[in-house]
Amino acid sequence: MSVKRFLGANSREAMRQVRALLGDDALILANRPVEDGVEILAMADDTGDAMATSEPAAREAPPASRPAATAGSNGGLDWRAAHRASSGLMAQRAQPAVEAPPTRPAASVSTPQDFAALSQQLLGEMQEMREMLGQQDRAGPGPASDLRRRLLASGFGHELVAELLAALPSELAGTSLENQRAWLQRQLVARLAVASEPEALLDQGGVIALVGPTGVGKTTTTAKLAARYVMRHGPEQAVLVTTDAYRIGAQDQLRIYADLMGIEMHALEADRPLESLLPQLVDKHLVIVDTVGMSQRDRRLLEQIAHLRGDSRAVRLVLLLNAASQGETIDEVVTTYLQSARAVGGRLEDAILTKQDEAARLGGALDTLIRHGLTLHFVSHGQRVPEDLGLADAQALIREALEAGVPSPFADAQADDSHASASRGAPALLGQGRALGSIWEMLHAQVPGFATLADAWAISSLPPSLHSERLAPLHERVPASVSTLLWARSSTLQGEDWVLPHLAVDDEGRPAVQPFPEHRLMAGQCARMEWAETTLGVSAHLLPRLPDARARAWLQARSSGWLSQAQGNSRVLYRGERLPLAGLADEAQAIEPALIRSRGQAAKVMLSRLDVLSYGAGEASGDALCAWFAEVRGRDSGMMLTRRYALSPAWWSIESGREALLKQLYNDELPTLARQASRQLAGHGPLAIDSELRVFMATGIAALALHLEHAEDDWAMDVRAHLLRLQAGRRPRRAKSLLEGLIQVLDAREAIRHFSEQAGR
Structure with missing residues (x-):
């Protein structure tokens, strides 16, 4: 009566496993989508037959007038109805039983105690099944609900919260609260733009105009910035300018600071344009302008922003934001100042956060900076000049903001995100843009060869006559951090007219996104392998077939390890007999198994090895080899997924051979993925893509999809979550789904680039 769990890449595969183990009459209790595909809970139908004899006793029928149902009667239908009723899947009133014709009495009748025992066992298993089904609900909404409450309590707005949680990786379900909050902090840090170089705002020089509402701290911040510059470069090349003629004592306050630092200072009337003074300051490296405070509703x-425009020198507007203000107020300030700057042809991209020490919650200010894409340079946290002005640290700011995530007496942090989760229009588009930028930066920083793939994608938008010429320099690039070369077969892929290029892989078996086409390399197997070791720095080779005796001797002389694919009917010499590898599996010695991902699901690899001799035409005596046997089974279902054979030199260590075989298994899906990508690119874009460029791009995308599926780092989990979010509905963590998302990302990036170029004309 046990409930069995089956896991497949899709419903059809899972049902095939059910039929193979339980037969066509199996009872399907439940099914649901999971991270690795589809999960089905089922039990054998013979349980219903076993329960058939208990039905009459359960209904308390008189034995003389109502004969017991025999095994194989319709009593099983009543048991299944009772089964569904106990699960809460039907009304309490049971359907009337269908009586069997009075052919012959049953051999034996179950007692009420037997039925009670069986019912108790059934209810116990149903409870276990409910707990299994409930794990998804507890693991799914749990992290999202906790993170939503924390974000809202920290002052972040519904729009950004919805954007963040929409990309919550399913891989976080069931993990610790610490891991979930670490993911959240990582997402916020990636979105908060801070200056890439310390002191860049001051070191670059130019004219800086501090703008913002009244009382935000512009005058004090002007003095702090000037003091930091003087401490680094001296007072000779700096000058202060104030346009604040409204506030009593404002100019005198700034003049005192200027005198203390030995800096030149000028005062302008509020209605006088800044350009009237700038020609006199052309010899100054840094000009800091303290402007009059102006409400966003003034x-x-x-008019004031228009007066800050400069013709002789560009004026860089820097918006000061009060961290202690309400989030709605800060958002209104930023929106209004951005609109005003655009209206007069200016640009507002930089910000300084003030009064951090007075803010109960930083979420509102950081939320606004993130959504509007402003770069934060400094944070002010006191009145002292210049001590209380520090460089913006995204990690520290986000950590402080989240630590304040306790319920606020002025906001309902428990409120559901029903009205904001479906944000549309410009806010949703901006959120997608931020996600795209985050994906792009992480892939550039973490995946060897991604820049080459991005450049190839850009070439595809050019006329086809230029493709080959522009692609040639990309072939000369060398990916970093690779240790092994995965050599492809020299024959064309099935159903295609092109040959899969070669790829380099790292120590973990993840491919670099830098294909090496066969026709671009020199002739001769040994010559190509020497090029790979000399140019790429690899020390091992994954070969599609057993190298000949000459190549094996060449590799051994260089102490270069190798592992070749083999077939079950590949013959070797074992104990003087010429035998196929498939017939030697039982003779092999088992070694430590491995846990991997295979074709989108968690798998366990059962490994074994056997010492054999090579057998080939023209060989006087065989070379000592190690035959490898790998059975890949589903980690949960135990079902066989694939079986692989391989050969390696006997002088190579067992551990090295094991690692090489696992690297080969990691990339087992590469030809299928490259074929899928190539077919999607065949009709891609308004212009036809040169066949060589298409193969280059398809192989690179396939390699990148495999790299992302196998990588277990935090950045890879974040990228996977963003890519799978682009797919319609819930998609499992599988290279095929990631590949489709990558094509969308590369397309979107190229479209944005074209739009920027056209807008700049």
Whole structure:
């Protein structure tokens, strides 16, 4: 009566496993999508037959007038109805039983105690099944609900919260709260733009105009910035300018600071354009302008921003934001100042956060900076000049913001995100843009060869006549951090007219996104392998077939390890007999198994090895080899997924051979993925893609999809979550799904680049 669990890449595969083990009459209790595909809970139908004899006793029928149901009667239908009723899947009122014709009495009748025992066992198993089904609900909404409450309590807005949680990886389900919050902090840090270089705002020089509402701390911040510059470069090349003629004592306050630092200072009337003074300051490296405070609702704001435009020198606007203000107020300030800057042809891209020490929650200010894409340079946290001005640290700011995530008496942090989760229009588009930028940066930083793939994608938008010429330099690039070369077969892929290029892989077996086409390399197997070791720095080779005796001797002389694929009917010499590898599996010695991912699901690899001799035409005596046997089974279902054979030199260590075989298994799906990508690219874009470029791009995308599926790092989990979010519906963690998302990302990036170029004309 046990409930069995089956896991397949899709419903058809899972049902095939059910039929193979339980037969066509199996009872399907439940099914659900999971990370690795589809999960089905089922039990054998013979349980219903075993329960048939208990039905009459359960209904308390008089034995003289109502004969017992025999095994194989319709009593099983009543048991299944009771089964569904106990699961809460039907009304409490049971359907009337269908009586069997009175052919012959049953051999034996179950007692009420037997039925009670069986019912108790059934209810116990149903409870276990419910707990299994409930794990998804507990693991799914749990992290999202906790993270939503924490974000809202920290002051972050519904729009950004919805954007973040939409990309919550399913891989985090069931992990610790610490891991979930670490993921959340990582997402916020990646979105908060801070200056790439310390002190860049001051070191680059130019004219900096500090703008913002009244009382935000512009004058004090002007003095702090000037003091930091003087400490690094001296007072000779700096000058202060104030346009604040409204506030009593404002100019005198700044003049005192200027005198203390030995800096030149100028005062302008509020209605006088800044350009009237700039020609006199052309010899100064840094000009800091302290402007009059202006409310975001003041109608004179547009006029004031217009006065800050410079013709002789560009003026860089820096918006000061009060961290202690409400999130709605800060958002209104940023929106209004951005609109005003655009209206007069200026640009507002930089910000300084003030009064951090007075803010109960930083979430509102950081949320606004993230959504509007402003770069944060400094954070002010006191009145001292210049001590209380520090460089913006994204990690520290986000950590402080989340630590304040306790319920606020002025906001309902428990409120559901029903109205904001479906944000549409510009906010949703901006969120997708931020996600795209995050994906792009992580792939550039973490995946060897990604820059080459991005450049190839850009070439595809050019006229086909230029493709070959522009692609040639990309073939000369060398990916970093690779240790092994995965050599492809020299024959064309099945159903295609092209040959799969070769790829380099790292120590973990993940491929670099840098294909090496066969026709671009020199002739001769040994010559190509020497090129790989000399140019790429690899020390091992994964070969599609057993190298000949000459190549094996060449590799051994260089102490270069290798492992070749083999077939079950490949023959070797074992104990003086010429035998196929498939017939030697039982003779092999088992070694430590391995856990991997195979074709989108968690798998366990059962490994064994056997010492044999090579057998080939023209060989006087065989070379000592190690035959490898690998059975890949589903980690949960135990079902056979694939079986592989391989050969390696006997002088190579067992551990090295094991690692090489696992690297080969990691990339087992590469030809299928490259074929899929090539077919998608065949009709891609308004212009036809040169066949060589298409193969280059298809192989690179396939390699990148495999790299992402196998990588277990935090950045890879984040990228997978973003890519799978682009797919319609819930998609499992599988290279095929990731490949489709990558094509969308590369397309979107190229479209944005074209739009930027056209807008700049």
